[in-house]
Amino acid sequence: MHKIPVGVLGASGYAGRELCGLVAGHPQLSLRFASADSRRGETARVRAAGTGAPIDVTFVAPDDARLDEAALVFSALPHGASATWSARARAAGAKVVDLSSDLRPGHIKPEVLSALHAPRSTLAMSGGGASVERGTESVEVPYGLPELFRDDVRGADVVANPGCYPTSVLLGLAPLAERGLLPEGAVVSVAAASGVSGAGNSPKADMLFGEVTEDFRAYGAGNVHRHLPEMRATMERLGADVDLVFTPHLLPVHRGILATMTVPVTELPDDVAGLWRERYAGEPFVEIVDGNVSPALRDVTRRNVVRIAAMPLQGMRRPTLLVLSAIDNLVKGAAGQALQNANLMLGLDEAAGLPR
Numbered sequence: 001m002h003k004i005p006v007g008v009l010g011a012s013g014y015a016g017r018e019l020c021g022l023v024a025g026h027p028q029l030s031l032r033f034a035s036a037d038s039r040r041g042e043t044a045r046v047r048a049a050g051t052g053a054p055i056d057v058t059f060v061a062p063d064d065a066r067l068d069e070a071a072l073v074f075s076a077l078p079h080g081a082s083a084t085w086s087a088r089a090r091a092a093g094a095k096v097v098d099l100s101s102d103l104r105p106g107h108i109k110p111e112v113l114s115a116l117h118a119p120r121s122t123l124a125m126s127g128g129g130a131s132v133e134r135g136t137e138s139v140e141v142p143y144g145l146p147e148l149f150r151d152d153v154r155g156a157d158v159v160a161n162p163g164c165y166p167t168s169v170l171l172g173l174a175p176l177a178e179r180g181l182l183p184e185g186a187v188v189s190v191a192a193a194s195g196v197s198g199a200g201n202s203p204k205a206d207m208l209f210g211e212v213t214e215d216f217r218a219y220g221a222g223n224v225h226r227h228l229p230e231m232r233a234t235m236e237r238l239g240a241d242v243d244l245v246f247t248p249h250l251l252p253v254h255r256g257i258l259a260t261m262t263v264p265v266t267e268l269p270d271d272v273a274g275l276w277r278e279r280y281a282g283e284p285f286v287e288i289v290d291g292n293v294s295p296a297l298r299d300v301t302r303r304n305v306v307r308i309a310a311m312p313l314q315g316m317r318r319p320t321l322l323v324l325s326a327i328d329n330l331v332k333g334a335a336g337q338a339l340q341n342a343n344l345m346l347g348l349d350e351a352a353g354l355p356r
C-alpha cells in the first residue's frame with residue numbers, strides 16, 4: 001500500500017521522538033525525514049507505537065530536510081524557530097502541524113500569519129526565513145483541539161497544536177464554558193503539575209536529576225506562564241468571561257500532567273460528572289472518571305487520552321466544582337494530539353496510529 005510521506009522537524013527532542021515512534025507505527029504514514037540541530041547526523045532508536053518494533057532514525061540538518069517531498073510536516077521545534085520552518089514547509093507545498101506556541105491564539109504575530117497563508121508564488125525564501133511580498137487576508141490558524149474545534153481542523157493546511165497544560169485545562173473546563181455555567185468575572189484557579197519532559201531534552205542545569213528528584217515546587221508563579229494567553233483566548237472563544245489563575249508545578253516524574261481546577265459555577269448540576277460524559281460522548285480520547293476519585297498519571301501515560309473527574313466541593317458558600325484533568329504531556333499534550341490533527345487534515349481516520 002502506498003504510504004503518505006511525512007516529515008518531523010525537531011525529531012531529536014522529546015516531542016519529535018515521540019512523533020517518530022507514532023509515525024513508524026501508523027498504518028498509512030511513512031517517515032520521509034527527521035531533523036535535528038546539534039544532533040544532526042546522529043542515529044537514534046525509537047519504538048514504533050503499537051508494535052514496539054525498534055526503528056533507527058538518522059537526523060538530518062533542517063536545511064537538508066526534503067520539505068517538498070512530505071505531504072505533511074510536524075514542526076516540533078522550539079518557540080521562535082518553529083514559525084519560520086512552518087512557513088517554509090507551507091511554501092514547499094506541505095501541510096503543517098506546528099507543536100510550538102508560535103501559531104497559537106494569543107501568540108501568533110501578523111507577519112507569521114501572512115507568511116503561512118501567502119500563495120506559494122509570493123513567498124520569497126531567504127536564508128533560514130520566509131518573507132512575504134504582499135499581505136494576505138487575516139485568516140486564523142485553526143487551534144488543534146479536535147474535541148472542541150474538529151471542524152476547523154478537518155482538511156486544514158496548517159494547524160497550531162495546543163500547549164500541554166492548555167490541553168488538560170481547556171478540555172476540563174470546556175463543558176462548563178459552553179453551557180454558560182461560569183459566572184461572569186469568576187476566578188478559576190488552576191494548579192497543574194507536569195513531569196520534567198515538559199521542559200524538553202536540551203541540557204538545562206535546573207532540570208538535572210539531582211535538582212528535581214525528591215522535590216516538588218511551583219514555578220512561573222504570579223500568573224505569568226506563557227500558556228495563559230492561549231488559555232484565555234480559548235476560554236473567551238468558548239463564551240467564558242473569567243479570570244484564570246494558573247500555577248504550574250514541576251513534578252519529578254518523566255511524563256504526565258495533572259491539572260487541579262477550582263471552579264465557581266452559577267449552579268450545581270444535578271449530575272456533575274454527567275455534564276462531561278454527555279459533552280464528550282463518543283469521543284475516543286476522552287475518559288470520564290466516576291465518583292470522587294482523581295485521575296492518575298499511570299492511567300494516561302503513553303496514551304492519547306485525557307481523563308477528567310468533576311465533583312461538587314463541599315463546605316463552600318457559593319456553588320463550586322473541583323475539576324481534575326490528567327494527560328501525558330508528550331502524547332495527548334503534544335505528539336499524539338499532533339497526529340490526531342494530522343489524521344484529520346489528511347482525511348484519515350482520526351484515531352489511526354494512536355495509542356488508546
Ligand SMILES: NC(=O)C1=CN([C@@H]2O[C@H](COP(=O)(O)OP(=O)(O)OC[C@H]3O[C@@H](n4cnc5c(N)ncnc54)[C@H](OP(=O)(O)O)[C@@H]3O)[C@@H](O)[C@H]2O)C=CC1
Binds near residue numbers: 009014201
Ligand atoms: N515537551 C513537551 O511536553 C511539549 C513540547 N511542546 C513543544 O514542542 C516543541 C518541541 O518540544 P520538546 O520536544 O520538548 O523540545 P526539545 O528541546 O526536547 O527538542 C527541540 C528540538 O528542536 C531542535 N532544535 C533546537 N533548536 C533548533 C533550531 N534553532 N533550529 C532547528 N532545530 C532546532 C532540537 O535539535 P537538537 O536536539 O539537535 O538540539 C530538537 O530536535 C517545542 O516548541 C515545545 O514547546 C508542546 C507540548 C508539550
Ligand SMILES: CC(=O)N[C@@H](CCC(=O)OP(=O)(O)O)C(=O)O
Binds near residue numbers: 198200227
Ligand atoms: C515542565 C515544563 O517546563 N513545562 C513547560 C511546558 C511544556 C511546553 O513545552 O510548552 P508548550 O506546550 O507551549 O510547547 C513549561 O512550563 O514551559
